[in-house]
Amino acid sequence: MKKIIKKTIASLVLILIVFISGLITLMCFPQTLFANKIEHQKFRIYYDNEIDKDGLINILDHAYQLIEHSELHDTNFVFNIFLAHNNFFNTIEDLQGKGPIARATAGYITVKYPIDIKNNLIKGLRSSANLTEIIVHEMVHNLQGNRYGLLSFSPIKHPPMWKLEGYPEYISRQNMLKSSDYSLRFEIDRYVELEKNSKDGFVEVVKGHYMPAYYCKGRLMVEYLMDIKGFTYDEILKDSRTEIEVFEELVNWVKVQK
Ligand SMILES: [Zn+2]
Structure with missing residues (x-):
């Protein structure tokens, strides 16, 4: 009886290993x-x-x-x-x-x-x-x-979310950012208002496209550091300041502009 149980467990473990290996292979080579x-x-x-x-x-x-x-x-x-x-x-x-x-x-x-x-x-x-x-x-x-x-840059280990998601947002929105009617200062004010009124943590980043607020916040912070302060992305990654410190600086910059 013991032998049968052992054999069954061994077979199940083998099936599980084959199944998981198959999944990993498909994830790597779809x-x-x-x-x-x-x-x-x-x-x-x-x-x-x-x-x-x-x-x-x-x-x-x-x-x-x-x-x-x-x-x-x-x-x-x-x-x-x-x-x-x-x-x-x-x-x-x-x-x-x-x-x-x-x-x-x-x-x-x-x-x-x-x-x-x-x-x-x-x-x-x-x-x-x-x-x-x-x-x-x-x-x-x-x-x-x-x-x-x-x-x-994996789901387990990655830079802070604003650095991880802010930079892809910054590059992908270049057409909007370079358009003549775009204003970073206006966008920061708009974000602060949207975030304050958001009930589920999502904001309308551009018309019809809702994303978690940190995507928008991250893009604005990266945009500020790169376009106003002249940072490279590499320098942003190495910058040891916290998200709160950088965002405070950004908000103060907006106040000075007004
Ligand atoms: Zn992303």
């Missing part, structure tokens, strides 16, 4: 789960259903132009993007936590909700977001891992 692939310059896009390839390539070319503004830009880095909203991989990927519209993991990008290439949109449960900006945001996460190591 390519095999997708029916189609586009190779375009520094992009590899994996997808299932037919898509508007020319439209998508246009969006990716624009995304690449934005990423060239980043000091983390690496001409050798190839971006693997999985359009996964209707693929089994999305369910496996959800093991990391449900919620985000897209996510950068282990050197690739998973786009988790349906995309509307014609209108350059991605439609999440709560938000409709600009697809180019979402892709650029995740590309910057890939480049953070590429420059500083995946272990230093």
Whole structure:
């Protein structure tokens, strides 16, 4: 009897090991789960259903132009993007936590909700977001891992959230930030008001796109340090001041401007 129990436990452990190994392999190499692939310059896009390839390539070319503004830009880095909203991989990927519209993991990008290439949109449960900006945001996460190591930019170990998320937001919003009617001072005032009135910790970062407040706060802080104070991202990472100290400085800067 004891022998049978031991054998059963050994079999179950073996099945569990095979199952977990399979999951880890799929998480690291999801390519095999997708029916189609586009190779375009520094992009590899994996997808299932037919898509508007020319439209998508246009969006990716624009995304690449934005990423060239980043000091983390690496001409050798190839971006693997999985359009996964209707693929089994999305369910496996959800093991990391449900919620985000897209996510950068282990050197690739998973786009988790349906995309509307014609209108350059991605439609999440709560938000409709600009697809180019979402892709650029995740590309910057890939480049953070590429420059500083995946272990230093992982879910377990990473810089403070405002530095982790603020920089991808800063790079991805460059078109808005450089537009003639944009004002950092106005945006800071708008953020303070939105954050004060938010009931669930989310704020409308741009029209129709709701995100946790620290994405917006982080972008404003990074933007202030880079555009007003002349920091590089590397210097921001090394800066030992706390989030409270930097935000206080930012708020004081706004007061002086008025
Ligand atoms: Zn992010």
